[in-house]
Amino acid sequence: MEQDHLLEERGIHPGDVVRHFKRETLTPEEQKTGRYLYRVLGTARHTETRELLVVYEALYGDYGLFARPLAMFAGEVDHAKYPDIKQKYRFEKV
Numbered sequence: 001m002e003q004d005h006l007l008e009e010r011g012i013h014p015g016d017v018v019r020h021f022k023r024e025t026l027t028p029e030e031q032k033t034g035r036y037l038y039r040v041l042g043t044a045r046h047t048e049t050r051e052l053l054v055v056y057e058a059l060y061g062d063y064g065l066f067a068r069p070l071a072m073f074a075g076e077v078d079h080a081k082y083p084d085i086k087q088k089y090r091f092e093k094v
Helices: 005-009 021-025
Strands: 017-020 037-045 052-058 065-069 091-093
Touching (some): 017 021, 037 065
Antiparallel strands (some): 052 065
């Protein structure tokens, strides 16, 4: 499998905990929980499109598993849509 250079550039590896930018919107009390925290499990290849996906697990709620296109996972926050968010990237290592 090709190197997932977008994650490597930011030092994100399988097993790392990352936070979604929406964690900034939580109250101080809510931030004591694991809401919007995820553990990166690795990468996978979409069987039809061959697109590289990041597979990650929520560290809250039902601890669901998710897959998101690598480019989206590693992408920057849309600061036009979310002007009050300080975090640069959609997901950042904790």
